[in-house]
Amino acid sequence: MGPWLDSITAWLSANPSWLGAAVFLVSFVECLAIAGIIVPGTVLLFAIAALAGSGILPLGEALLLGFLGGLLGDFVSYFLGRRFHQNIRRLPGLRQHPEWIAGAETYFQRYGIASLLVGRFIGPLRPMLPMVAGMFDMPLVRFAAVSVVAAAGWSVAYILPGWATGAAIRLPLPEGFWPEAAVVGAGLAVLLGVAIQSSVRAKPYATWLIALTCLILLIGVFLGWPYLAHLDQGVMTLVQEHRSEAAENFVVLVTGLGDFKTQFCAAALLLIVLVITRQWRHAVFACSTTLGSAIINQCMKHTFARARPEVLAEPLSSYSMPSGHASASFALFMTLAVLAGRGQPVRLRLTWLVLGVIPAASICVSRVYLGVHWPTDVLAGMLLAFFACATSLAFVENKQPLPALPLRVWWLLLPVIFAVLVGFAAHSLTHGLIRYEY
Template sequence: MGPWLDSVTGWLTVNPQWLAAAVFIVAFVECLAIAGLIVPGTVLLFAVAVLAGSGALSLSETLLLGFVAGVLGDTVSYFIGRHFHQNIRRLPGLRHHPEWIAGAEAYFQRYGIASLLVGRFIGPLRPMLPMVAGMFDMPFPRFAVVSLLAAAGWTVAYLLPGWATGAAIRLPLPEGFWPQVGLVVGSIAALVGLSVNSSVRAHRLVTVYIAGLSLVILGGLFIGFAHLNAFDQGLMTLIQEHRSPLLDEVAVMLTQLGEFKNMFVISAALTILLLVTRQWRHMLFAGSTLLITALANTGTKNLFARMRPEVLADPLSSYSMPSGHSSGSFALFLTLAVLAGRGQPTRMRLTWLLLGCLPAVSIAMSRVYLGAHWPTDVLAGAVLAACVCAASLAVTQRQTVLNPMPTKVWWLVLPVLMALFGFFALWNLPHALLRYSY
């Protein structure tokens, strides 16, 4: 594959006018039934995203192309399944590889709508699940809503890293930037790798290990943030270089969600709903995670008294590290992801955690984008929340495993939380746009 990939990227480098089409086609094929299993789309996506980030396409253009192509790939796959139904097994490729559709079919039958959200981030399932949804006659409006949500998260997760890498290579960045990036990325990779490996092996003390390593990384950030100046300055330069009015509005809407008063109301609503529905242990886990994270964030922020970046036209007066938006959003979404994964296979639990991290990362990165926090601020907030969440889960499960919540509880919790998120995202949006202008 190496020479072929080199020839493709080499041709696109010489002919950048075709790069937008390449991003669209690769994203479309990656999400297209059967074809997405054959073509190495993930590698190609990263490669074309790197080229896009080198100056050929803006971030908003790259993400929009990937999003539209992903939705189109899902839609075509859905109608293929809707048209052929069970005869789909006779199609070329599936006739000789029945296991390709068997796994997606079993997954869809077991998890329903959730499979379309979670399976989007599981390589072999991603291109097959929309086709299976059509094969089982899922109503198209319901499928379309889920596809739009899943495609938005998938686009950011799969295209943003490559685009950012290309942009970083192009810009003149501070000396020592790349070694510090390696140190930070390596630490996070170690945390994620330990979490996945311990979970797959079903280690009895997995949550204790995760909490311990998170605490070590958090301590390193608190002690060494002054020595990661090149990392902070480089990423801040990279992000501020690519601001646009459209992304400004999206970032402000996201940062609205993470405001302390909003997160307090949403967290309180979740805890009260668990209390009303008599989910005692779930309430203790969620309440302790959210409360301890908030208290720890406030205490450490005042302890280290780090000043904020000088980007905002109207600078914030509070201290910077760790980011309250980051710690609050990660605490909430990791809590929901842990609760959603109770009683499910390891791969499903890990995928729920990945899904939970996507909105939290979006809120956290909006703070860096708007210039309200340094990158290490939001990283410290995320690791703080992960540490508290893992420790709280370990304490909650020290005698008995936390059971899954009844479906009827989820049907109460999710609509309430989604309504609150929607309200807070739009409330005072014009005022917030003025506040975070630069």
């Protein structure tokens, strides 16, 4: 694939006006039934996104084009399924590889709507599930609603890393940026490897091992943040360079999702629903994760007393590390992701965790974008929430695994939390009540 990829990127470098069309087209093909399995779109999309980040295409445009391309791929696949139903198996490619559609059918029949959200991040399933949803006559309105949410998360997860890589290579970053970034990246890679390997191998001590790894990395960040100054300055420069008035309101809305009042009400409603439905062990896990993260966060803020960045016209006087928005949002979304994955295969549990990371990470990026936290602040907040979540889960599952939540609880829980998050964030944006200091 090397020469072919090089020729495409070379042509796009010489013809940058076509780069936006390339992001849209590759995203479309990556999410299109059958074609998404055959074409190595993930690698190609990363390369094109990196090229876009080199100064050719703004991040907002790249994310929007990726979102629209992926969404179009979903809808074309869906209508193919609705049009041909079971005759779809006669199409070229599926006749020779019936397992492509068989796996997606099994997955869809088992998990329903959730399969469209989670399967979006599982390569072989991503292009096939919308077509299977059409084959089984899923209502268009329901499919469209789920597909919009899934495509938005997919666009961020698949385009942002490549775009950020291209932008980082282009900018004159501090000399020590890349070595420090490599150290942080290696630490996160170790955490990811420990989580995946211990979970896949079903080790009885897997959750404790993950908690211990998070604790070691968290201590490392707290002791080592003075030595990560080049990383902080470099990432801050990268993010601040792309500030724009057009994106300001959206970023403020995102950061409002992590505001203290918003997160407190969402966590409180989560606990109330779990208690009302008598899910006692789930309630203990959720309470210990969210409350534990908040208590530890405030203790650490005053222990290390780190000053905030001087980006705002009037810099905030409160302490910076760890970010309260980061720890609260990761604690809430990781709690929901863990509860969603109970009673499901390891692969699906890990995918739910990835889905939980996306909104929490978006809130973290908004904090750096607004200049109220250093990158290592949000990194510490994330690791703190991971540690609290893993420790709480290990205690709750000490004697027996946590069972899956009944579906009736989810139908009550999700609309309530979604309404609270969006309602408070929108109200804060409208009335200018965003509290940057959390």
